[in-house]
Amino acid sequence: MKLTEPQALNRVAAYCSKAERCEYDVRKKLVAWELESDAIKRIIDRLKKERYLDDARFAKSFINDKMKFNKWGKAKIIFELKKKKISESIYNPVFEELSGDEFEEQLMHILTIKAKSVKGKNDYDRKTKLIRFALGRGFPIDLTIKCVNKLLGGDYEESVS
Structure with missing residues (x-):
């Protein structure tokens, strides 16, 4: 048209x-x-x-929405921002304002819900499935393993492939 x-x-x-x-x-x-x-x-x-368009304001809103409503981790949010050609200098300050605790609380919340429906042959299998789920949501491996261990107990090693 x-x-x-x-x-x-x-x-x-x-x-x-x-x-x-x-x-x-x-x-x-x-x-x-x-x-x-x-x-x-x-x-x-x-x-x-005329301030209809502002990439910094968009990035702040996008990050907030994806964290709160979609329960995405930092890596997935950054990936989507890069697809929209938003530069690092715009979104990095927004992430710096956020505390790491917000991502950890969010991850614990979604893992608690997901753990109820995950079936596995043993604990190792269940933990692996939960870790894959969290990584797919864009959370870092170290935070994911920490939260899975806190949720299900035990020491899951970082030798996950």
């Missing part, structure tokens, strides 16, 4: 006002509307000037 520059500006401003958006998502939408590159640049510059 081809739009004029004023139509695209109005639509994308409404798009940005509904939720936090990043420049990458907005640019993708403008390209799909078949706008010329100079028009896209003018629209993005105007959105930034």
Whole structure:
């Protein structure tokens, strides 16, 4: 669908006002509307000037939402931010504000719930499945092993492949 520059500006401003958006998502939408590159640049510059678009604000909101609602770990959040072309200099300060305890509490919570449904031949098998689950959610191996040991007891070694 081809739009004029004023139509695209109005639509994308409404798009940005509904939720936090990043420049990458907005640019993708403008390209799909078949706008010329100079028009896209003018629209993005105007959105930034009028504070509809702010990658730092987006990163803070994204990190908060993914931690609280999706129960993701730091690695998975960073992976998704990189896919959206958010630079390290933008998201690192947001992670520095967070304490490591928040991730540990969150991991303990999801592991406690998951442990109720995980079946295994023995304790080692159950722990391995829980560790794989936590790693898939983006939590670091050292924190994962610490939480699994705290939850199920014992000393699970870091020699997991």
